[in-house]
Amino acid sequence: MDRDTLRQVEDWIKFFQELGFEEFYRRPQRVTAASSSPKAAATPLSASPNAASGPTFGNKPLGASEASRGPAKPASPAEPPITAAPQFTASRPVASQSLSLFEAPPAPAAPAKRETLEEIQTDLGDCHRCKLSKGRKHIVFGQGNPRAELVFVGEGPGADEDEQGLPFVGRAGQLLNRMLQLIQIRREDVYICNVVKCRPPGNRTPEQDEIATCSPFLFRQIQSIQPRLVCCLGSPAARTVLGIKEGITKIHGQFFDYGTGKALATVHPAYVLRNPREEVILRDDFEKIRQFLQSA
């Protein structure tokens, strides 16, 4: 690691230490089928023999301005990344032998007071914190039930979403709706949002600095909703939420501890539209979602 990179890593560390984080750069715990039940999810990981080696997070409440402030020096694409799961309870990731993490700053810790989505959206405002603001028509904050058990996280708005200011309203959104119908979940009962709230030019993948700037708002949304399950749609969402860099085809359909609940990743509906044979992956993973949510 060269000196500039090291300095930027130190900036990130300093920034998150100011927010009360004491340790990070840990790996999420892969959850076995047996432990993916809500009962298992509610089991504090502090009881785990591995817990002592897991990260601890400070109790300092995260104010709205702190979460959106960002580090003193924003990351560039070559810089330390961006991601990690929000740990809004005592639950914490435990090292996994088979997963590796970006060396990334974690998501904000839980505020003492549970923010509302309206408060987060107000704080976001007419955001120009990153360069994606230049080409957007609308900020796509998110849509759905503020107390949803299931939250979907996509990559970023496309053309239709940018036009309407709503997430997943284009062809990919129609496929998502169809998958929800298959497992008999109403769209209005879930919450849908994206890693970045503004459309990347030409629907390109969001860049690391853009994700680093925008993702604190995503984590605050998840903290506000506190769902039982977060479903990451596609690799950028999985990398941001879970902090894993394995390909989505390797880790899709697996449950991970995440905050007070679980998280799983699956392929993005837009990918399935381009590769219709892969719809089976989406169907299988949605069936796992159905089984998880129906488990008592």
Ligand code: SF4
């Ligand atoms: S992508 Fe996020 S951080 Fe960037 S301008 Fe849009 S709302 Fe702000």
